[in-house]
Amino acid sequence: MSSIELKPTDKRLNGDLSVPGDKSISHRSVIFSALAQGTSVITNFLTGEDCLRTVEAFRLMGVNIEQAGNKITVHGKGLSHLREPSQPINFGNSGTTARLMSGVLAGLPLFTTAFGDESLSKRPMDRVIQPLRVMGADIQGREHDSLLPLAFRGKKLEGARHELTVKSAQVKSALLLAGMLAEGETEVIELGETRNHTEMLLPEFGVDVEVEGRSIKIKGGQEPSASDIKVPGDISSAAFFLVAASIVPDSELVIRDVGLNPTRDGIVKALKGMGANIEVQVHTHIGSEPVGDIVVRHSPLKGMTLEGDLIPNVIDEIPILALAATQAEGKTIIKDAEELRYKETDRIKAVVETLSLLGADIEAQEDGMIIQGGTPLNGGTIDSYGDHRIGMMGAIASLICEREVTVQNKECINISYPSFFTDLNQVLN
Ligand SMILES: O=C(O)C1=C[C@@H](OP(=O)(O)O)[C@@H](O)[C@H](O)C1
Numbered sequence: 001m002s003s004i005e006l007k008p009t010d011k012r013l014n015g016d017l018s019v020p021g022d023k024s025i026s027h028r029s030v031i032f033s034a035l036a037q038g039t040s041v042i043t044n045f046l047t048g049e050d051c052l053r054t055v056e057a058f059r060l061m062g063v064n065i066e067q068a069g070n071k072i073t074v075h076g077k078g079l080s081h082l083r084e085p086s087q088p089i090n091f092g093n094s095g096t097t098a099r100l101m102s103g104v105l106a107g108l109p110l111f112t113t114a115f116g117d118e119s120l121s122k123r124p125m126d127r128v129i130q131p132l133r134v135m136g137a138d139i140q141g142r143e144h145d146s147l148l149p150l151a152f153r154g155k156k157l158e159g160a161r162h163e164l165t166v167k168s169a170q171v172k173s174a175l176l177l178a179g180m181l182a183e184g185e186t187e188v189i190e191l192g193e194t195r196n197h198t199e200m201l202l203p204e205f206g207v208d209v210e211v212e213g214r215s216i217k218i219k220g221g222q223e224p225s226a227s228d229i230k231v232p233g234d235i236s237s238a239a240f241f242l243v244a245a246s247i248v249p250d251s252e253l254v255i256r257d258v259g260l261n262p263t264r265d266g267i268v269k270a271l272k273g274m275g276a277n278i279e280v281q282v283h284t285h286i287g288s289e290p291v292g293d294i295v296v297r298h299s300p301l302k303g304m305t306l307e308g309d310l311i312p313n314v315i316d317e318i319p320i321l322a323l324a325a326t327q328a329e330g331k332t333i334i335k336d337a338e339e340l341r342y343k344e345t346d347r348i349k350a351v352v353e354t355l356s357l358l359g360a361d362i363e364a365q366e367d368g369m370i371i372q373g374g375t376p377l378n379g380g381t382i383d384s385y386g387d388h389r390i391g392m393m394g395a396i397a398s399l400i401c402e403r404e405v406t407v408q409n410k411e412c413i414n415i416s417y418p419s420f421f422t423d424l425n426q427v428l429n
């Protein structure tokens with residue numbers, strides 16, 4: 001495990017930046033194309049460790065997937081050609097791989113086992129296992145079938161109607177994938193809106209999905225057909241730069257070709273609500289996903305309350321939003337965000353401990369945190385907790401700290417943003 005020392009700087013962020021491909025769309029592109037008949041070419045694929053776990057899972061199932069930089073070519077042979085892996089699948093650190101693949105593995109006539117790293121092995125899997133069982137799935141796991149490792153005795157499932165009890169795009173997607181492979185119709189009724197990439201992207205692969213408000217229906221027995229996908233830039237990665245340019249004086253940055261799906265652009269809404277100077281221009285659509293450029297300039301921020309329906313939309317951006325709040329005038333309250341406790345680490349605890357150590361006035365709540373803004377940050381040695389988003393938040397915090405910041409265990413940043421430090425150095429001047 002290595003650390004990085006980040007010295008105090010008076011540099012600002014300036015220029016143009018393209019962030020790597022969207023993590024959620026990259027995962028889904030591989031899954032759908034690996035289940036399809038024919039060759040799919042995926043460009044601007046995120047080569048972060050998490051998405052490569054999804055690639056590896058399908059390689060173990062006999063799918064030929066070639067990688068050249070951030071382009072992957074998936075030679076799908078259709079559902080009937082997938083073979084039983086001869087070894088356990090390693091989901092690594094990736095919750096998205098674990099949940100979405102659970103839906104797939106439960107519904108294919110194969111026996112598979114899967115495990116994850118220390119962090120993933122603590123994350124709840126019963127949220128997908130329980131509803132999959134309603135469809136007839138045979139899945140076993142540790143701690144009364146709630147944790148990895150898991151064993152799947154896959155089979156033909158039966159469609160079902162699910163009313164979700166958790167606001168989770170991963171759970172929704174797992175059930176839709178299982179539904180696509182099952183007999184009959186599956187309906188998923190969401191508890192609240194979550195990212196809708198599965199519903200948006202499946203039709204690109206020729207799979208019919210019916211969306212009406214919070215209800216999503218999919219007919220069973222559908223096999224995707226190959227499709228070429230260009231993955232838009234990841235707004236969750238862009239978020240680190242949106243906050244950095246907002247809080248570092250004299251900054252002005254253009255972030256190009258970012259995915260602006262309305263179920264993902266809450267970071268822009270939240271920062272604008274805090275007074276950030278952000279302009280967004282949608283210039284194209286990739287499939288049905290809006291894509292555009294974001295211009296962000298330094299600006300004074302004010303505190304606000306982040307709650308309710310906005311939370312699932314910014315769930316991965318809350319650590320970096322908390323950093324922004326430390327620099328805002330007044331109080332920021334983040335609530336309804338208990339889901340943060342089930343991420344790569346308990347992100348309420350990790351954010352509060354990290355920002356407190358740097359000198360912020362921040363207090364944990366059961367379902368969020370309260371931040372009294374306007375405190376200068378000092379510096380010090382912080383731990384990423386093995387969580388990419390905490391590591392990147394710490395690195396961005398160093399830009400406004402009075403003393404050096406050491407971020408320990410920085411490798412985890414490769415999970416979602418392998419070129420993070422290169423990109424940061426490129427725009428710091
Ligand atoms: O579906 C997805 O691609 C994701 C959904 C979210 O998780 P939950 O569904 O657990 O909220 C998010 O935190 C994760 O980074 C990616």
Ligand SMILES: C=C(OP(=O)(O)O)C(=O)O
Nearest residue numbers: 093094095096316343344
């Ligand atoms: C929570 C995250 O990912 P996952 O659930 O896929 O591990 C994340 O990327 O912040």
